[in-house]
Amino acid sequence: MNLLISTLYQFVQIYSILLIIRVLLSWFPNISWGSQPFAALSQITDPYLNLFRSIIPPLGGMDFSPLLAFLLLNVLSSLLMSLTRFSIVG
Numbered sequence: 841m842n843l844l845i846s847t848l849y850q851f852v853q854i855y856s857i858l859l860i861i862r863v864l865l866s867w868f869p870n871i872s873w874g875s876q877p878f879a880a881l882s883q884i885t886d887p888y889l890n891l892f893r894s895i896i897p898p899l900g901g902m903d904f905s906p907l908l909a910f911l912l913l914n915v916l917s918s919l920l921m922s923l924t925r926f927s928i929v930g
Contacts, residue, residue, distance in 0.1 A: 842924060849920040856913050859885055863906045 862885040865871055865878065873882045892905035892912075 845920055845923050849917060849924065852913055852917045852920065855885075855888075856910065856917070859889075859906065859909060859913070862886075862889075866903075 858881065862881055865881070871878055873879060889905055889909055892908045893903065896905045896908060898904075
């Protein structure tokens, strides 16, 4: 069980890094999201971000949905970390 929790924790950490890269690259309007490796990054991250884009529409041209996406990932990461600590102690 500890291996599964640890693996999920690592996945969340890697996915968070991919989201950070995606958000930072969105600041550059000349990036073609149809070419590689940007298309792959977009295919991996956009479905998750679209969940939050339906909740928080862009306001004044700014997309605030990644804030909520990162918040949820951080909560999940903290939960997984606490489960890992609990399974080690318990």
